[in-house]
Amino acid sequence: MGLLEVKGVGKRFGGLQALGDVNLSVQENTVHAIIGPNGAGKSTLLNCFVGKLIPDTGSVMFNGQSVLGRTPFEINQMGISRVFQTPEIFGDLNVMENMMIPCFAKRDGAFRLHAFETVENEKDLVEKAEQMLIDVNMIDKRHMNAASMSRGDKRRLEMAMCLVQDPKLLLLDEPTAGMARADTNNTIDLLKEIKEKRDITMAIIEHDMHVVFSLAERITVLAQGTPLVEDTPENIKGHPKVQEAYLGEAH
Amino acid sequence: MLGLSKKDTKFLFIVIALTAATPILLQPFPEGSAMSQFNAGYPDLMQRFAIFGIFAIGFNILFGLTGYLSFGHAAFLGVGSYSAVWMFKLLSMNVLPGIILAIIVSGLFALVIGYVSLRRSGIYFSILTLAFAQMSFNLAYSVLTPITNGETGLQVTLNDPRILGQQVAANGNVPPTNFFGLEMGSSLKIPVGGWEFTFNAGYYFCAVIAILAFYLSLRIFRSPFGLMLRAIKTNQTRLNYTGLNSRPYTLAAFVISGMYAGLAGGLLASMDPLAGAERMQWTASGEVVLMTILGGVGTMMGPILGAGFIKYFENIFSKINENVLHQWFSFLPDGLEGFVIWVAEHFVGSGWHLTSGVLFMMVVIFLPGGLVEGGQRIGKKLKRKKSDGDGDDAEHHPKQSPHVAE
Numbered sequence: 001m002g003l004l005e006v007k008g009v010g011k012r013f014g015g016l017q018a019l020g021d022v023n024l025s026v027q028e029n030t031v032h033a034i035i036g037p038n039g040a041g042k043s044t045l046l047n048c049f050v051g052k053l054i055p056d057t058g059s060v061m062f063n064g065q066s067v068l069g070r071t072p073f074e075i076n077q078m079g080i081s082r083v084f085q086t087p088e089i090f091g092d093l094n095v096m097e098n099m100m101i102p103c104f105a106k107r108d109g110a111f112r113l114h115a116f117e118t119v120e121n122e123k124d125l126v127e128k129a130e131q132m133l134i135d136v137n138m139i140d141k142r143h144m145n146a147a148s149m150s151r152g153d154k155r156r157l158e159m160a161m162c163l164v165q166d167p168k169l170l171l172l173d174e175p176t177a178g179m180a181r182a183d184t185n186n187t188i189d190l191l192k193e194i195k196e197k198r199d200i201t202m203a204i205i206e207h208d209m210h211v212v213f214s215l216a217e218r219i220t221v222l223a224q225g226t227p228l229v230e231d232t233p234e235n236i237k238g239h240p241k242v243q244e245a246y247l248g249e250a251h
Numbered sequence: 252m253l254g255l256s257k258k259d260t261k262f263l264f265i266v267i268a269l270t271a272a273t274p275i276l277l278q279p280f281p282e283g284s285a286m287s288q289f290n291a292g293y294p295d296l297m298q299r300f301a302i303f304g305i306f307a308i309g310f311n312i313l314f315g316l317t318g319y320l321s322f323g324h325a326a327f328l329g330v331g332s333y334s335a336v337w338m339f340k341l342l343s344m345n346v347l348p349g350i351i352l353a354i355i356v357s358g359l360f361a362l363v364i365g366y367v368s369l370r371r372s373g374i375y376f377s378i379l380t381l382a383f384a385q386m387s388f389n390l391a392y393s394v395l396t397p398i399t400n401g402e403t404g405l406q407v408t409l410n411d412p413r414i415l416g417q418q419v420a421a422n423g424n425v426p427p428t429n430f431f432g433l434e435m436g437s438s439l440k441i442p443v444g445g446w447e448f449t450f451n452a453g454y455y456f457c458a459v460i461a462i463l464a465f466y467l468s469l470r471i472f473r474s475p476f477g478l479m480l481r482a483i484k485t486n487q488t489r490l491n492y493t494g495l496n497s498r499p500y501t502l503a504a505f506v507i508s509g510m511y512a513g514l515a516g517g518l519l520a521s522m523d524p525l526a527g528a529e530r531m532q533w534t535a536s537g538e539v540v541l542m543t544i545l546g547g548v549g550t551m552m553g554p555i556l557g558a559g560f561i562k563y564f565e566n567i568f569s570k571i572n573e574n575v576l577h578q579w580f581s582f583l584p585d586g587l588e589g590f591v592i593w594v595a596e597h598f599v600g601s602g603w604h605l606t607s608g609v610l611f612m613m614v615v616i617f618l619p620g621g622l623v624e625g626g627q628r629i630g631k632k633l634k635r636k637k638s639d640g641d642g643d644d645a646e647h648h649p650k651q652s653p654h655v656a657e
């Protein structure tokens with residue numbers, strides 16, 4: 001049994017069959033990449049895991065429980081954190097405040113009327129947030145306004161916000177899209193570091209083959225809404241069907 | 252101290268000092284002088300400063316923190332006033348039960364209206380709150396007449412039961428509102444030289460409650476709850492994917508701000524025991540929006556400044572009439588005097604709305620952060636002059652996020 005079990009998932013948008021019949025199993029403590037050409041349905045699939053979309057058919061089980069019909073915040077409370085294709089952060093708040101919010105969410109649940117405490121007095125959580133910022137090399141930016149940072153730093157902050165929750169599963173939708181080479185390499189290093197430091201399962205959607213082959217332990221190739229093959233990076237590289245459907249065409 | 256940071260404690264003490272000294276500060280011109288028109292140190296107006304300050308502080312908890320713009324908050328003000336007057340009729344003229352009931356009833360009202368309105372955001376939320384408030388206003392005039400006494404408004408009469416208090420005072424009138432015997436209308440007048448300062452019990456009662464209300468909102472601003480509300484304003488998507496349910500947070504903010512409005516309504520009735528439906532009209536809802544924006548949305552001092560500003564102009568400018576203008580401009584040659592007065596009279600008396608409209612537009616255009624931003628700019632200019640030559644140029648430092656304060 002994988003941490004995330006996807007069985008027979010299908011999704012239509014009007015006349016378009018975005019996902020056909022997807023079966024997928026993400027094993028604990030692995031980095032699982034989902035690759036495929038543009039429009040293959042990768043983001044659609046990911047949205048079915050986090051409660052943004054409800055598939056027409058099939059089931060998505062996380063840690064033995066179905067996620068279907070649950071809202072994004074409930075799914076996050078189950079242990080899935082998500083990084084978006086364009087970083088979603090709290091732009092009006094500073095970096096430290098951005099970090100404190102997931103800390104509170106993890107400790108206090110989806111809602112708590114903590115109107116008479118003071119954010120600075122939550123020493124344990126402040127410490128945890130600061131440690132995370134040290135881990136991602138952002139501690140010197142803690143007072144900076146989040147919206148005023150570079151895209152690379154926003155991405156870094158978003159990842160830190162997800163990681164500080166100690167998620168069981170981290171979902172990343174094209175984490176290096178639109179990044180310069182240097183930033184991409186930084187992100188790869190950061191993800192590798194994270195992987196070494198803690199037990200974490202990641203499902204990563206990626207376009208950039210360099211990123212995929214540097215990080216992934218399992219790869220699923222998606223084409224026109226159906227998985228083509230699932231294998232180790234070495235085998236995927238040499239797979240004729242993949243060469244034809246994806247690697248040859250895209251790069 | 253009091254669970255506040257050093258800076259906030261200082262802040263609170265400044266507010267306390269200013270509130271305590273208001274009867275003196277607002278009376279800068281000697282009695283009978285030409286400028287005494289501009290004195291604002293009389294009880295009725297000072298009470299309004301405190302009461303509408305409370306109203307705006309509460310409104311800012313919703314609008315300033317979450318960004319949800321309610322156009323119906325006057326409904327809670329009205330509900331608060333009706334509740335309080337009913338207590339004066341049924342129980343006694345002591346203001347405490349009236350104020351407590353005002354807070355409870357408006358809170359329940361806000362719970363219902365908020366629950367429905369918060370299913371939408373942005374302009375749809377605003378329209379829903381407006382619709383609810385107008386509905387309450389119309390109901391108060393029509394079917395709810397047994398409770399609201401319709402157009403006449405709800406008043407205390409000699410026939411009210413007042414089971415815990417006096418039905419009729421010794422002088423044959425309805426007894427005055429009081430706080431365990433301390434009459435709200437009683438004042439201590441102290442003449443000093445050409446000045447006369449009025450220390451009114453009602454004002455100080457409102458002021459103490461206003462300070463408590465301010466302190467509470469300060470705590471909310473600095474709390475994890477307040478942080479969540481600010482996060483809602485910035486990015487609800489991120490908030491939801493971070494495991495937080497935004498609905499109960501916005502609802503709690505809505506109810507809290509509704510209770511602040513109810514408290515303000517209860518205090519209005521405590522100062523003058525009557526309640527009318529016009530208190531719930533959309534213009535009254537709009538006024539608190541103006542106060543908050545004028546002062547500075549999302550800042551601590553903004554709503555108080557905005558409330559003071561608007562209430563001051565409403566009272567002072569609307570008092571100025573043609574006679575007063577003639578006195579002022581009598582030094583001008585006749586033709587010119589006539590012209591100047593003709594222009595000026597559009598901005599005073601019942602035309603004061605024109606003045607407030609122009610001022611509001613100027614603030615929004617030139618000081619988008621409200622009066623607070625104006626204060627900050629002046630403060631910065633002064634600081635820069637002081638530290639000129641230090642070579643410490645703030646602009647070369649990374650941008651710091653604006654602190655929700657000042």
Ligand SMILES: Nc1ncnc2c1ncn2[C@@H]1O[C@H](COP(=O)(O)OP(=O)(O)O)[C@@H](O)[C@H]1O
Nearest residue numbers: 013016018036037038039040041042043044045
């Ligand atoms: N909300 C939607 N409504 C209609 N069509 C959609 C929607 N989301 C995605 N699609 C379509 O589904 C297909 C798969 O999209 P997507 O999952 O974003 O692809 P990928 O992320 O692999 O590039 C595309 O053809 C896209 O146009």
Ligand SMILES: [Mg+2]
Nearest residue numbers: 042043044085
């Ligand atoms: Mg995509």
